[in-house]
Amino acid sequence: MLIKKYLSILVLLLISPVLFAFEVGHGDDWKWTVSGFGTLGAVYSTNKNAGYLRDATQAHGASGFSIDTDTRLGLQTNFKWQELELVAQAVSRHRADNTYTPELMMAFAKIDPIDNMTLRGGRLLLDVFTLSDSRNIGYSYLTIRPPVEYLGWVYANYFDGGDLSYRLPLDDSFLTFKGYTGYIREPISMAGHSDSYEKWRMASLLYGFQIDGQWEDWKARIGFVEVKFGENNPVYNRYVEPVLRALPIPQALNVANELTFKDKWVQYYNASLSWSPSAFNADLGLSVVASRQLAIFAPHFSGFLSLSYRIDDVTPFFSFSWTTPIGGNQINKLPAGTVVTDAINSGITDAQQFYGFNRHTFSLGLRYDFAKNVDAKFQIDFPSGSGAKNNPLWENRNNASQSNSESVVFGATLDFVF
Amino acid sequence: MKIKAVLLSSLLLIMLSAASQANNDKLVVVAHRDSGIKQLQRNDLVNLYLGRTKKLPSGITAVPIDASADSEQKKAFYEQLVHKSLPEIQAYWARLLFTGQATPPMQADNAAQVLELVSHNQGAIAYIDRSQVNSSVIVVYDFKADSQ
Numbered sequence: 001m002l003i004k005k006y007l008s009i010l011v012l013l014l015i016s017p018v019l020f021a022f023e024v025g026h027g028d029d030w031k032w033t034v035s036g037f038g039t040l041g042a043v044y045s046t047n048k049n050a051g052y053l054r055d056a057t058q059a060h061g062a063s064g065f066s067i068d069t070d071t072r073l074g075l076q077t078n079f080k081w082q083e084l085e086l087v088a089q090a091v092s093r094h095r096a097d098n099t100y101t102p103e104l105m106m107a108f109a110k111i112d113p114i115d116n117m118t119l120r121g122g123r124l125l126l127d128v129f130t131l132s133d134s135r136n137i138g139y140s141y142l143t144i145r146p147p148v149e150y151l152g153w154v155y156a157n158y159f160d161g162g163d164l165s166y167r168l169p170l171d172d173s174f175l176t177f178k179g180y181t182g183y184i185r186e187p188i189s190m191a192g193h194s195d196s197y198e199k200w201r202m203a204s205l206l207y208g209f210q211i212d213g214q215w216e217d218w219k220a221r222i223g224f225v226e227v228k229f230g231e232n233n234p235v236y237n238r239y240v241e242p243v244l245r246a247l248p249i250p251q252a253l254n255v256a257n258e259l260t261f262k263d264k265w266v267q268y269y270n271a272s273l274s275w276s277p278s279a280f281n282a283d284l285g286l287s288v289v290a291s292r293q294l295a296i297f298a299p300h301f302s303g304f305l306s307l308s309y310r311i312d313d314v315t316p317f318f319s320f321s322w323t324t325p326i327g328g329n330q331i332n333k334l335p336a337g338t339v340v341t342d343a344i345n346s347g348i349t350d351a352q353q354f355y356g357f358n359r360h361t362f363s364l365g366l367r368y369d370f371a372k373n374v375d376a377k378f379q380i381d382f383p384s385g386s387g388a389k390n391n392p393l394w395e396n397r398n399n400a401s402q403s404n405s406e407s408v409v410f411g412a413t414l415d416f417v418f
Numbered sequence: 419m420k421i422k423a424v425l426l427s428s429l430l431l432i433m434l435s436a437a438s439q440a441n442n443d444k445l446v447v448v449a450h451r452d453s454g455i456k457q458l459q460r461n462d463l464v465n466l467y468l469g470r471t472k473k474l475p476s477g478i479t480a481v482p483i484d485a486s487a488d489s490e491q492k493k494a495f496y497e498q499l500v501h502k503s504l505p506e507i508q509a510y511w512a513r514l515l516f517t518g519q520a521t522p523p524m525q526a527d528n529a530a531q532v533l534e535l536v537s538h539n540q541g542a543i544a545y546i547d548r549s550q551v552n553s554s555v556i557v558v559y560d561f562k563a564d565s566q
Contacts, residue, residue, distance in 0.1 A: 033521075035515065035516075037512060037516055074516065076515070076516060078521060080521075087518045089516065089518070106518050108518065110518065112472070115472075115473055116471065116472075118519075120518065124518065125517050125518065127517075133517045134513045134516065134517050136516075137512055137513060137516045137517075139508075139509055139512050140509050140510075140512040140513035140516070141509070141513075167470060167471065169461075169465055169470065169471055171461070172461060174465065174470055214470075217501070276501075276502075277501065278501040310503060310506070313505070369503075369505035372488055372504075372508070373508055375505065417508070417512045417516075
């Protein structure tokens with residue numbers, strides 16, 4: 001069964017450029033294209049008690065060998081008629097329900113109302129941090145996967161709404177201003193503490209803006225996004241809140257309110273800098289995620305630094321990424337002494353550890369552009385940090401203990417675009 | 419022995435650089451005779467070929483034309499313009515295309531097709547070998563002049 005599944009994925013990935021890519025048009029009047037991208041990836045993680053996750057939207061991680069972590073296929077269609085363009089994209093990747101059912105990542109209309117201004121409306125990729133909107137397009141970046149500690153816990157890939165960008169060419173440089181707003185309706189799969197998973201439909205309102213600058217060999221970006229959760233964690237709704245609200249303890253109601261996500265805001269601050277004079281490339285990305293309202297969540301400072309040097313068709317690279325809490329996540333617990341209150345307090349402790357996690361990863365690897373529109377990558381990652389049991393960047397397996405937070409992860413991918 | 423190796427490597431680098439320079443010196447950028455432009459600045463070319471701007475300085479909608487095959491000419495063009503290899507350019511366009519921001523330039527298979535497209539499209543610009551320029555187009559940028 002598994003062999004059949006993987007064989008069919010492999011065949012689909014290899015024949016997709018032949019099967020799907022085409023372009024038709026009529027001069028400047030209209031043009032219709034179908035294109036795509038894909039990654040065939042294999043991962044081996046030495047940690048047998050925790051599954052290595054590419055990002056927190058994956059419910060199942062790699063423990064031992066896996067091709068599910070990085071493998072994906074995307075198909076996109078663009079239809080352009082005069083100034084109007086319609087774009088749709090579906091991506092197939094391993095989901096929490098253990099299938100590769102395609103998901104609609106983009107579906108929007110685009111128009112330039114005036115020179116240098118673009119307005120898009122519909123389903124758009126979420127551009128919270130550098131690389132967050134292109135994280136499925138392996139061919140577009142250097143490493144096998146975007147830095148997990150920096151991007152891995154951006155829970156959503158897309159939002160439904162609109163964005164407006166304005167490009168300002170200056171003498172030797174270029175500025176782009178972008179603002180956006182909408183709703184995140186993507187169901188979030190909560191990384192398994194068991195084989196089952198719970199979909200959390202956050203239905204979150206968001207707004208954000210960013211400024212990108214380019215001059216000579218430098219690129220820079222600063223941005224801010226605020227997200228308001230529309231729903232609570234379903235596990236909390238089903239099992240915890242009813243108990244707390246039924247408890248005849250004055251503190252229980254306060255604890256219930258502190259544990260909710262609904263109608264609370266989270267702020268995402270980000271900045272990035274890139275320097276790329278000829279063959280050398282250095283990228284630095286920094287972010288702070290914080291919430292004044294979510295008591296359970298510890299503010300986090302995350303980032304990555306990657307260095308690379310291109311030698312003909314081969315680009316070796318080094319990368320370091322991290323995420324660390326910068327402040328506490330204090331919640332008043334219930335008075336101890338009963339089975340129920342002790343169980344709830346234990347759950348609160350687990351949740352505090354979960355949202356106060358830390359991790360860092362050193363990575364070494366190389367990218368080999370051996371043919372047009374195709375590359376091969378090889379990478380070794382050394383993740384380490386707080387216990388896998390309460391860390392959203394690990395899938396907890398076998399009720400893993402606090403100490404199981406390290407691994408050596410070997411990866412190889414074949415990326416292509418067509 | 420070490421000094422000999424260093425000298426030999428340096429000589430090789432100079433020769434390679436000279437070869438690359440020779441390739442760059444052959445390249446010019448051409449435009450339609452009625453494009454409204456007489457000359458493009460290097461920044462204009464960068465912005466047009468990287469999808470940052472969509473209009474020529476004259477206000478006409480630009481149609482940058484790229485080579486379809488990965489030729490030495492195409493390699494030299496991007497190396498000289500933005501110091502990037504062809505895979506880096508392809509990766510750049512993959513990001514813009516598959517995040518819905520922009521689409522890559524139109525492509526032409528050979529010099530004859532380039533001249534046909536430029537001479538019949540007011541907003542078209544393209545890079546070709548200077549020896550292939552004819553009277554149907556005008557030169558708006560010369561890499562040789564830029565390198566001096």
